[in-house]
Amino acid sequence: MSLKYGMLGLLSKWEATGYDIKKEFDDFMSIFWHTHLSQIYPELSKLEKEKLIESKMIPQNGKPDKKLYSITDAGRKELYQWLEAPSETPNVKDSFLMQTFFMDNLSLEDVLFQLKHYQKQREARLEKLKQTLYEQWQMIKEKNEFSTRLLMSSAVLKRGLDQEEEYILWCKRTIEFVESLEYLWNLEESNDCATINEVEEAFYRYFEVEDLDELKN
Amino acid sequence: MSLKYGMLGLLSKWEATGYDIKKEFDDFMSIFWHTHLSQIYPELSKLEKEKLIESKMIPQNGKPDKKLYSITDAGRKELYQWLEAPSETPNVKDSFLMQTFFMDNLSLEDVLFQLKHYQKQREARLEKLKQTLYEQWQMIKEKNEFSTRLLMSSAVLKRGLDQEEEYILWCKRTIEFVESLEYLWNLEESNDCATINEVEEAFYRYFEVEDLDELKN
DNA sequence: GCTGACATGTAACCCGTTACATGATTCC
């Protein structure tokens, strides 16, 4: 349902082709959404049928003709209504966390490998976002202007950066946590169980609390 | 694709009915996945056809008969293969961030309202997770045992808590950021633009950097 | 000569959601 509004939102700023829209989704908007050209084109047709957007054909030389879409008043109204409506917290789908949840089935080495590998992936994403921030800020400095548009996109960019940084930090801390309780993997083989006292400290350190009651505020 | 492995993962620990599986997804596993009974039942049939799980009917008095599923050796193998495979970083879909991205279309009041409203939603989720952590820890203390199973589920729980805390913090900081640049909304009406100097400080404060070059490490 | 950017689409398929359908028991 959000794809529709993402497209209306973009067309509320500029006229664009399906191809242009895809590039925005792949670039900055990839922080919060992604889609495919094969989804965009039918959706554009649908929105045009609903009179929320309209199009004109632009012939080009050396390149294929393109269909330039623009938003209508009805489309703007629809967009504003969605923007004002409170949005529910999305149901996350994080397959890496699902893997992690069942990783007690793996050997200690495999667990650590998976965590370190995933951390690297997240680090690569963080670098890309930092690059985006740098470019955006340079663009602002050149143009010497700052608008509410740039304010809100900076907020989204900050969220993207935070998210990556936090995931990386969690990977690091979880690696330490797992390593500090390494011996649990050996116990498992002998069908034995660790006692609480040996674990308590590592647990509190990992959760950054002093004791249990701290959670009850 | 991950639902399959979530179900296999659960059945690798206990025998369960479709109904039991749904409860797990609604409870702890909601940190990283969610699904519906109407998706679980057909998926169970499919997995049984593929010989990854098998079932037996359990007649009950006072309650409907139930179909208790258990994992097969082939199912275990399939699960372990998935666990060992590196997982790609998921493509996020965050409709609130999408809204935020286009919120320059709203009035300052509406922007602040949306941010504050969403923050409250996240705070409610955080409280629920803290409760889960408290309960899990109490259970561990009672049983006086700690296993790799509990270790990995603690890691996932920690990630859930961090995520909520970080989102809440981002909401707070973004509210401050928006408020500190309040006057941009008034400029917009007069088709004017703010100059860079007036904005630079607020921007650096929000992104927690000293200057631009700090991003280039 | 090949890859990638530009440009638009269709078709098949899979996954996920909502609605429909049934029926007993327990608790308020």
Next chain:
DNA sequence: GGAATCATGTAACGGGTTACATGTCAGC
């Protein structure tokens, strides 16, 4: 009497992904 819990499913629909299909031009 009504809602919630236990328990299993089907059907319709909508959203998202992969594969297929076509064609030009620029740069390596």
